[in-house]
Amino acid sequence: MWFNVILFMTIVSTYVQGDAERIVKLRQGRVRGHLDPNGGLYSFYGIPYATAPTGIHKFKAPLPGPAWIDTLDAVDNRTLCPQKDFMGLMPESLFDIKEDCLVANIFVPATKETNLSVVIYVHGGAFVIGYGNWLSYKALVRSKKVIVVTFNYRLGAHGFLCLGTDDVPGNAGMKDQVALLRWVNQNIANFGGNPEEVTIAGYSAGSVSVDLLMLSKSTKGLFKKIIPESGASLAAFSIQTDPFENAKEFARLLNYTGSNSIASLEDFFKNVSYESLTSINVLARLDSTFLMSPCIERSNSGEAFLTDSPLGIIKHGLYPKIPTLYGFTSMEGLVRLPLFDQFKDAMNKNFQDFLPPDLKFQNDEERQAVAQKVKEFYFGNSNIDSDTILEYINYFSDIIFTYPALRTVKYHVEAGHDQIYLYEFSFVHDDLPKIPYTNIRGADHCSQTYIVSDGLNATMNNDRLEEMKPIIRTIWANFIFTGKPIPEDSELPPWPPVGKNWSPHMSIDLPLSLRGSLLKERTLFWDQIYERHYQQPIPPPASPHLEL
Template sequence: MCRFLCVVFALLWCQGNAFSSGHESRLVELAQGPVKGYKDKEFDIYTFYDIPYATAPTGLDRFKGPLPPPTWSEVFEAVDKVTICPQTDLMGWLPNVMTMQEDCLTASVYVPDTIQKHLPVVVYVHGGAYVMGWGNMVTPKNFVNSKKVIAVTFNYRVGAHGFLCLGTNDVPGNAGMKDQVALLRWVQKNIAKFGGDPNDVTIAGYSAGSASVDLLMISKTTDNLFKRVIPDSGANTAAFSVQIDPIQNAKEYAKLLTSKKFDNLVDLERFFKTIPYDQLNSGNTGFRPDSSFVMTPCVERDLGQEVFLGDSPVNILKSGDYKKVPMLYGFCDMEGFIRLLNFNTWKDLMNKKFSDFLPADLKFKSEIEKEQVAERVKRFYFGDKAVSEETVLAYVDYFSDVLFTYSILRSVKLQVEAGNDQIYVYEYSYYDDETIPVPYTNNIRGANHCTQCVIVLDGWKGYINRTSGTDEFKTHVKNMRTIWLNFMTTGKPVPEDSEFPKWPPVGANRSPHMSLGKTIELRGTPRKERTELWDDIYEKYYAYPMPPTSQTHVEL
């Protein structure tokens, strides 16, 4: 193993020497060893790519928590190797050139070219439905170019590699979340060396990364690791955020990978621990009608190890026993646009049995009760009409709510009731002529899932990546980045001396919230009728996530 690492670092040294010719560099001395980053070609910043922040266990230990990072004596050339964790390209999003490897826990640090020290730090957690993605899927260079913050992105284990949860010593669950905790601890130890302030860290995320930072906020393992949170388009109370029944999910996932039968949990665990990574991550769970992704965080059993999540997020929020920190928390007006990929297939299935499309975190006493609730929900969104091209906007609204919007507003309500008076809620709705319209409509447009994140960050191929635009668009981007930077540096999206409308924290009834569209204006309760519908349903039928049982018999 030692010999292998020596070869790897020698290769990195050679690669770095080739890259460094003609590039301005900066050397940072870490406890792990010296690290050299380079001046960005476009921005007035230095980038330090692919620094190991932990070591991913391998072999039969592949599902355990992360190990300490490696050390080195020669200069580590922090050039971009596009390292990513094992995953399958389910959406066609993976980069053409990449280094996919099981020991994939690396971080990238973006540092402005300034002599100023003790800069605020923002750590971004990538999205990808917990089944795919990598740290630099969307980069934060524009933020760092402001010279107001240092930014960190990183990889964590995804799919079954990161989120298989059997409640055993070797597969306790939440490996991917424990990677995230390890990264935050690494930041605390090392970010001052780059000029950052370890006591002024904001954690931010988009989609599953948003749900992740929302979970990090309520975990006991993250005490004193950050002081602000920005969850953009994802919540810890979402149906996809935490597994309801981890053992059942493991059974279902195994069926996607093999036709083998397993008599007990021991055999099931052995199967997952010994199959190749390409098989382990080959199950497609991204398009389930019940708005779950199967391999996601879980409530853990107490095995005498460090536990990331010991109770359901709803219980933790209701108890008030968690860190109450300033939050910039919001969603896009057309989050459900992301499900239009399935519209032509799902519309007929929804008309045939709408109950199959209810969220996975609802539980009913009988099939009759489930059908009654499904009929109530279908009538609320679609009236007396079928799910069809004519009602496509209702389809978008439905999946906006069950995937993202309602769980965010539910979390807001619970947190306000628990005493958090520093939550700033927004709805993002900007569009222009370049925005893709909703099909089968008269060019009706809105903000797709995570559009706000791609706007404030650096854009992303295949989604939105404009290098030019109208003056209106450029002003909008500038304003959004200013609001996000304000929060990262002060804890308030609109400081007292700002040109923007005053933005007070949210209070009772989820009001007020800021509308971020073609104009910026303060409004009252968002989605009032829709949240009241789901408040009533979740009050009666919510299925609390449970830790994996200790059963030994498994039927597949």
């Protein structure tokens, strides 16, 4: 069920020029959007919302976006931030990689209504790859009740190198996201949107971003609800445990041979080419982190995005406890399935190499003992091979996605956050591939996102899939408009907020089913380990010329 948001707003400066295009007046200048070929919405592609510094300044916070005199024809959907197409999803023939890549895409219903709710989607890609239009959300927009915004932000070392200096303070990619939120706040009314009714959503690394944006003081008042889809702020890949060590490792991968001082590393990175910065493939690391991700900044680094650990912020309750639709799929670890043949022998030989790097140990013996305990919990006395592939999937589900999410939820609830709606997405259909060596299909990483959006394969036609699409899109829409995924007058099952012990949660399948604790045994197992061995993330050190 769709709900109207009725709020007072001044008349916006929007001009309709025929049915085929719409011109909108912004602070920067006018932009022209075009009616979608299938009707129902106007698309505005490639609007610069900020300017990415270049050259030796490329790691700094974004600058204000440009202004223009002539009407900008908003049709450029090819712009990508510097990245390497490690997965073959972004051929150079279809895209244009630019240093100054900070553009937004606005999708507006073909209606004269104003005060529309706004959803800003943050793309995923391990903070290394991706772009705003990786997925589209035109089905949501065609409801005529919501505007969708997607955008690019800087990636990899370009966006997340963190040295704590004036020129490389860290979190450039997150500061891009903050700049986008501010741009939307200032401009979305001109598209017919309500800046007071903004929800931010994201998938995978975008989900982590959304989680972190809620915790950052720099985003105060810029949104009212969040939807993190398959990613949490307390994951090891979400925050660099030691950004200086990561910078040194990344530099070595680029054949750096200088000293281990911050000053020397800074000089190296400021002068290295974008081609070199994006040449290192970190997607198959054994510890399931990607080196370059958000970090804890030094408090003297200008307008910092984050100066305390996510755990510290949550535990102290120092953040706005806004409505949150929080969850993951039942087999997130399928994201590691392509590496099964490469990983299984290495896991049998040295399982400790696959432990999350945000765990610390007094010595190697303690590390080996914990690794053996973890291995036995998932695999018993069996080898990791084709007979235990489901356990392999569960392990990577837990260390990358599910345990960090449930740990995050636990501390939110303890801090008094009583507006979190928890779910597990377990829906599958017959057109999905079976897991090798089994007769089972699983809900892969971000499966819920692909159905809420227009999907990676929009031509797939499956009866169960077509039945699920309106249900999950209605749940998301309900939350966007009301802060509740299922309102009281809905025909869908009641869905109260989560409380202690990760209960209740909604199992999103056909049919929907409200259940008790989510993955309690696996979560309590990891709680015992993290309570003893968790290593809080730290900012980079303060001595730029000291060799460390």
